[in-house]
Amino acid sequence: MTTEAAxxxxxxxAHRPMLLGLAYRLLGSRHDAEDxxxxxxxxxxxxxxxTVAEPRRYLSRVVTRLALDRLRSRQAARETxxxxxxxxxxxxEPSPFGPLDRVELRDSLSTALLHVLERLTPxxxxxxxxxxxxxxxxxxxxxxLDRTPEDCRQLHHRATTRVHxxxxxxxxxxxxxxxxxxxxxxxxxxxxxxxxxxxxAADVTAWNDGGGRVRSARNxxxxxxxxxxxxxxxxxxxxxxxxxxxxxNGEPAILLTRGDGGRYTMTVTAAAGRITGIxxxxxxxxxxxxx
Numbered sequence: 611m612t613t614e615a616a617x618x619x620x621x622x623x624a625h626r627p628m629l630l631g632l633a634y635r636l637l638g639s640r641h642d643a644e645d646x647x648x649x650x651x652x653x654x655x656x657x658x659x660x661t662v663a664e665p666r667r668y669l670s671r672v673v674t675r676l677a678l679d680r681l682r683s684r685q686a687a688r689e690t691x692x693x694x695x696x697x698x699x700x701x702x703e704p705s706p707f708g709p710l711d712r713v714e715l716r717d718s719l720s721t722a723l724l725h726v727l728e729r730l731t732p733x734x735x736x737x738x739x740x741x742x743x744x745x746x747x748x749x750x751x752x753x754x755l756d757r758t759p760e761d762c763r764q765l766h767h768r769a770t771t772r773v774h775x776x777x778x779x780x781x782x783x784x785x786x787x788x789x790x791x792x793x794x795x796x797x798x799x800x801x802x803x804x805x806x807x808x809x810x811a812a813d814v815t816a817w818n819d820g821g822g823r824v825r826s827a828r829n830x831x832x833x834x835x836x837x838x839x840x841x842x843x844x845x846x847x848x849x850x851x852x853x854x855x856x857x858x859n860g861e862p863a864i865l866l867t868r869g870d871g872g873r874y875t876m877t878v879t880a881a882a883g884r885i886t887g888i889x890x891x892x893x894x895x896x897x898x899x900x901x
Contacts, residue, residue, distance in 0.1 A: 618655045622647075625666045628744075629673050631707030631715075635739045636677040638697030638724045640706075640899060646676045670746075671754045674736055681732040692822030694830060696889055697724040698896040699858040699875045716860040718743035721889045722780060722879045723773070724859070725817070730769050737762050738769035779811075779887060782880035788855075788862035790885050791878050795853055795864060798845035806838035811884040816840065821893030824872060837888065856900065865900060873897050 622629075626647070633643035650672045662668045688695060702710065702719065710716040717723060718739065727735050733755060740746045740754065741762075748759040748766075755762065782790070790809060797805040816837050820826025831840050845851060850869030857863065858875055866874040875897065879887040891897065 615655060618659065619651065621659070621665050622651050622654055622669065625669055627706065627708030628666070629669055631719075632670060632739065632744065633673050633677050634700065634707065635718055635724070635727075635743060636674065636735060637680060638728070639896075640698050640700050642680060643677075646673055646680065649676055667750065670740075670744075674740065674754050678732045678736055681735070692820070693826055693828040694817040694819050695728070696817055696819040696891050696896075697721055697859070699863070699877075699891055699900055701856060701858060701900060702860045703857045705860070710860050714743055714745070719859040720780075720861050721859050721877050722887055725889065726773055726776060730772060733757070734765050734769040734772075737765040738773065741766050742770075779881050780879045781882070784862060786883070787878055787880050790880050790883075791862060791864060791876065794841070794878070794885060794888075795845065795866075795876075798841045799847065801842050801846040803838050803842055806842060807834045809885055810834045810837055810888075811881070811886045814884075814886055814888070816888035816890070818890045819893050819896070821895060823894055824892045826890075826892050841888075858900065873900070875900060 629647055629650070630643055633646040634640055637643055637646070650669060653672055654669060657668075659665070699721070700706065700719075707715075707719070710719070727738065730738065736755060737751055740751045741748070748762045751757075751762045752759045757765075794806065794809050797809060812834050813832070814834055814837050816827070816831040818826040818831070820828075827840065831837050845866075852867050854865045854867075855862065856865045856875075858877065861877055863875055863877045866876060868874075872892065873894070874890050874892040877889045878885045879889075
């Protein structure tokens, strides 16, 4: 590596955790986020860096624009994806995205929020992430997106309104979600339908992402009775599997391993003492980073 390339790599490395976190929040895929950073490095290597007053700001703009291009181009692939699509789980102990010492940084990584962000347009998603997670001023966001600050305020308002439509379902604290998740799996292991039904909200929804590569529900499972029966059938007394606590995306999660070696991750949202959403990722292409 030349001296020039080493200096460019060092400048990028100094901001890598933040940039990786930005790309991941925009794309919901660690693999795609890493690809974006690699392309950003190549562009950074080719620019006259003596003219760049603020490398972090410049690199944030490049990463955001590359991620938005990727978001737009993958729409066709998403339409042919088998079953529900969930973000790729990422271990965050330690966090590859830098310190998660602010609530906004941690919450903006959650599986549930990233799933909701999939419903936004690429510009809405970018403004929401840049403003909410990274507290960027609208003037800087406008520069990144080639829009006016007022446009960005409107985009953020629309995005926030859509995200907060389900806020009531995400009010439980971390300790409560962890308790409910473990109680739910224990009841499923026992095949205890009565307890499973009591642990979930009447309008609970479960999403299971197998990507067509493992057996998985190809449509969301709605309602307390259907969810209870579905998971009792999968994890009931006659099923061989083990469970281990992990932290994924800044939240409590369980890594489930079947007797045949198949692996799944599970996280939940909760409110008012009951589980409101269940998110299970079994697509093996998304799971190698989870040890």
